[in-house]
Amino acid sequence: MDAVVRGLAIYFTLLVIIRLSGRRTLAQMTPFDLVIVLVISETTQQAMLGDDFSITNAILLILTLFTTDIGLSYLKRWWPRAGHVIDGVPTILVVDGVYDSKALRGCRLDREDVMEAARSQEGIETVQEIKFAILEVSGAISIIKKS
Known part of the structure; x- marks a missing residue:
């Protein structure tokens, strides 16, 4: 026991x-x-x-x-x-090309972490091309590109 x-x-x-x-x-x-x-x-x-x-x-x-x-x-x-x-729940890191600094700090992430995911997933070069960047529960960053 x-x-x-x-x-x-x-x-x-x-x-x-x-x-x-x-x-x-x-x-x-x-x-x-x-x-x-x-x-x-x-x-x-x-x-x-x-x-x-x-x-x-x-x-x-x-x-x-x-x-x-x-x-x-x-x-x-x-x-x-x-x-x-x-x-946990997903955390939104970028909305319409603007970083959420508070969310990044809370998740202990840098802007470069988001951009690395954006480049590798969508070939995005600047944050202005990102509609949403979301830190998923799994720890992966999902990128939704602006249309």
Whole structure:
């Protein structure tokens, strides 16, 4: 039973930390991010398993984590507000060729991040050619070109 409680505590702690760290961290991993993920995974494993490294404990923990994930997916389906809290909502970064500086700061993005997405997706050279730039929940930036 201790493994279940530990697993749930670590699961929700990581969910909150990853959610607070921002969506871009998940969309574009740098070598630094990879090292952090590896260190976190090792630390998480030790915290969840404690001193019990048995196969039974590991299976119980895996089942707990998958069941929690499935339960949260149902919760998000039944209660859309929970999905907004857990996954976030899309953020508009550019409207009719004008950057939303507050949104960029809040998402910890630079104007160059938006322009990189605009160039790669639509071949856009200037922000004035962008109707909307939206930071999606996945961390990707969607660009809608002016007609």
